[in-house]
Structure formats: structure tokens, C-alpha cells
Amino acid sequence: MNIAAAPALNHEHDTHAGPPRGLGRWLLTTNHKDIGTLYLLFSLLMFFIGGSFALVIRAELFQPGLQIVNPYFFNQLTTLHALVMIFGAVMPAFVGLANWQIPLMIGAPDMALPRMNNWSFWILPFAFALLLSTLFLPGGGPAGGWTLYPPLALQTGQAFPFVILAIHMMGVSSIMGAINVIATILNLRAPGMTLMRMPLFVWTWLITAFLLIAVMPVLAGTVTMLLTDKFFGTSFFNAAGGGDPVMFQHIFWFFGHPEVYIMILPGFGIISTIIPTFARKPLFGYASMVYATASIAFLSFIVWGHHMFTVGMPLAGELFFMYTTMLIAVPTGVKVFNWISTMWRGSMTFETPM
Structure with a gap:
């Protein structure tokens, strides 16, 4: 019995190279577990950076008159420590856990908006790189405290617009993540998973996401008013x-x-x-x-x-x-x-x- 040989397949023009590997995988990933891991690793990095600022702050306060750093740089460290810890360590840590756990807890295959999920993370490293780079500007970083109270915050030098832009980028990231959480919980629950059967972690994140959408634009508007006071002659x-x-x-x-x-x-x-x-x-x-x-x-x-x-x-x-x-x-x-x-x-x- 003769068996005809199968014709050789020509893969010369085959464009299906499979999923990206190495760095490309992490840059382009839309998998909720990968993105959750990125958030958690980023949070850990920011924790160490913010923690190093805290160590310098506490060392300076160990004894009156030490002057390990000059007073103005001390104020820069206190300002950046708070911004890094709040927006760079605590919030991304919880977002990372949300990315990991929410789809698993409600029976969803992934987050509802996976590409936006990728974007919401990758905005953060650029925002914090911009924020921390202000330390190397001629006038130094922001030194008016993380609450940015005027008129003290308006005395910040060249760093001011960079800080405001970084805060806007953090806000955009938070809002995108919150929209994703809400869309996932409301639309991708497994059959039989009613709202009152969801785990409490999912409930707390649903409510947190609505809080984020409500208040982040308030912060954005407030710091923009500060910006116009400093550079455009307004008097809010x-x-x-x-x-x-x-x-x-x-x-x-x-x-x-x-x-x-x-x-x-x-x-x-x-x-x-x-x-x-x-x-x-x-x-x-x-x-x-x-x-x-x-x-x-x-x-x-x-x-x-x-x-x-x-x-x-x-x-x-x-x-x-x-x-x-x-x-x-x-x-x-x-x-x-x-x-x-x-x-x-x-x-x-x-x-x-x-």
C-alpha cells in the first residue's frame, strides 16, 4: 500500500510567532495575573524608595541639630515620601490584589477591559519617574508638603509643573483602573453569582472604585487651579x-x-x-x-x-x-x-x- 507523502509545508510567510516573550510579554500583557504582579512589584519598589526617604527623615529627627540634610531638602523628602507612599505603594498594592483576585472570585475569565488594564499600570512608572526626577532639577523637588497647601506650595520652583503633571497621570491611572473594576464586577460575574453572594473583598473594591471615580477629578481640578494661579495669573x-x-x-x-x-x-x-x-x-x-x-x-x-x-x-x-x-x-x-x-x-x- 502506497501512502502519498504529505507535501512539505512552507512556513516562510507564517506570521503567527506566538505570544511575545521576555520584556515584550510584560509590556504588552493583558493577563490580569501578570498585570496584578506588575502592580505588586511596582508597589514594593515604591515602598523601598518611600521608605528610604522615611529613614533619612527619622535619622534627621533623631537628635536636634544633626543637619544630616539641609532643611529645604528635608522638606522635599517629607513631601515626596507621602506622595510616593500613598499613590505609589499603598494604592498600587491593593490594585494588584484586585487584579489577581476579583476575576477569580467572581468567575470571570479576565478583567473586562484588558488593554485598558495594561495602560492603567504602565502610566504609573512614568508618573513616578517624573515625580522623583524633580529632585534633580536646579531648584529641587516640591517642598510644600503632600497636601500642597498654598501659598507655600506655590513657592516651589521649576518642579511645580512636573509635580502637577505626575499627579494628573496618577489620577488617570486610578480612574482607568476603577472603571475596569466596575465593568468587570457588574458584567462578568459567573451565572448565579449575584451581588449579595460576592465575597466581601469584591464588594469593598466595587465601592472603592466608585469612590475613586468620584474624587480623583476633584484632585485634578484643584491642582490645576494651583497651576493656573502660579503660571497664568489667576487668583483662586x-x-x-x-x-x-x-x-x-x-x-x-x-x-x-x-x-x-x-x-x-x-x-x-x-x-x-x-x-x-x-x-x-x-x-x-x-x-x-x-x-x-x-x-x-x-x-x-x-x-x-x-x-x-x-x-x-x-x-x-x-x-x-x-x-x-x-x-x-x-x-x-x-x-x-x-x-x-x-x-x-x-x-x-x-x-x-x-
Whole structure:
């Protein structure tokens, strides 16, 4: 029996070279686990950079009169330390965990917008390279504190526009990531995975993502107003031109206090996932945990004035912010109570996550 030989295949013009390898794989990846890993590694790098700034700060404060660094450079380090730790270490760490865990927890094949996921990460290294490069400019980096209060922040030299651009880039990255999280959770849940069946980590990230979309544009607008005050002759916050520096504080802390919960709510979600696992019990009061998380997010928008009790607010304003600040402790207390109740009479195993 004769078997005809199969004709030789000519692969000369075959363009299917397979997925990119090496550096190209990480630059072009749309896999949620790869991007989550990139976020976590970037967060670790920024933690070491911000931590090195903190070590210099603490060494300088070890004893009066040491003068390890000059006072102006000390102020630059305190400013950059805060910006790097908040926007470069804490937030990317939680975004990395979200990229890794959310698709796995809700049964999704990947994030809803994988290419935008890639972009949202790769904006960050350029933003922080720009921010840290200001240390090498002739006038040095920003030295007005991470809150950028005018008029002190407006005395920053050549670094100022670079800092503002870096903050805008961080904000764009955060908003893109938040949109991706919301689209993934609302559209890619597995059949039967209703909203009230989702793990608490997913719930906390859904609410955190809405917070990010709400407040990052506020920060962007505020720092842009600072920029126009410095370079375009406006007087939003310049008292000499009829502006009000205290107005900056109101707008900034309207962003700043929700930002506090942007950084802690995913942490609450992690705790709410770990405790039931190692107590070997379902989470006590699941629905109340969801409502408590949403309540914290809502109340975070009406407590910003507690950062400003010394600016001369009317007594009614001070009382309002005092009571709302006390009120936000209630849903937080609900969470702590539910965690304790979950552990109560559980089959606890004290392993590393616990």
C-alpha cells in the first residue's frame, strides 16, 4: 500500500510567532495575573524608595541639630515620601490584589477591559519617574508638603509643573483602573453569582472604585487651579488677588478624606475574607457588612472639615463635622463587631494570614 507523502509545508510567510516573550510579554500583557504582579512589584519598589526617604527623615529627627540634610531638602523628602507612599505603594498594592483576585472570585475569565488594564499600570512608572526626577532639577523637588497647601506650595520652583503633571497621570491611572473594576464586577460575574453572594473583598473594591471615580477629578481640578494661579495669573487661592487659601483646603480634603477610605476599604475586604476562612465559619452579618461599607463610603464625603478645625469655621460647621465624624465610627464598629462574632466559637487556626 502506497501512502502519498504529505507535501512539505512552507512556513516562510507564517506570521503567527506566538505570544511575545521576555520584556515584550510584560509590556504588552493583558493577563490580569501578570498585570496584578506588575502592580505588586511596582508597589514594593515604591515602598523601598518611600521608605528610604522615611529613614533619612527619622535619622534627621533623631537628635536636634544633626543637619544630616539641609532643611529645604528635608522638606522635599517629607513631601515626596507621602506622595510616593500613598499613590505609589499603598494604592498600587491593593490594585494588584484586585487584579489577581476579583476575576477569580467572581468567575470571570479576565478583567473586562484588558488593554485598558495594561495602560492603567504602565502610566504609573512614568508618573513616578517624573515625580522623583524633580529632585534633580536646579531648584529641587516640591517642598510644600503632600497636601500642597498654598501659598507655600506655590513657592516651589521649576518642579511645580512636573509635580502637577505626575499627579494628573496618577489620577488617570486610578480612574482607568476603577472603571475596569466596575465593568468587570457588574458584567462578568459567573451565572448565579449575584451581588449579595460576592465575597466581601469584591464588594469593598466595587465601592472603592466608585469612590475613586468620584474624587480623583476633584484632585485634578484643584491642582490645576494651583497651576493656573502660579503660571497664568489667576487668583483662586491667592489672597492678594482676592482668592482664598482656605478654599483650597476645603476642596483638597473633600478629595483627601474619601482617599483615606480608598486606602482602607480594600484592607477591610481582605480582613473580611481571611477571618471566615481561618475561623471555619461563614462571615457573621454579611448583609450588614455590605451596608456598612457603603455607609462608610457615603459618610466619607461629609466629614472633610475635621481636618480644618483651626481655620476659623463657624461653630455650626465645626459641630456638623464633629458629629458626622463620630457617626462614621458606627459602620466601622459594625465591621469590628461582625469580625469578632465570626471568630466567636469558631474553629480557629492561627496561620500566617491570620
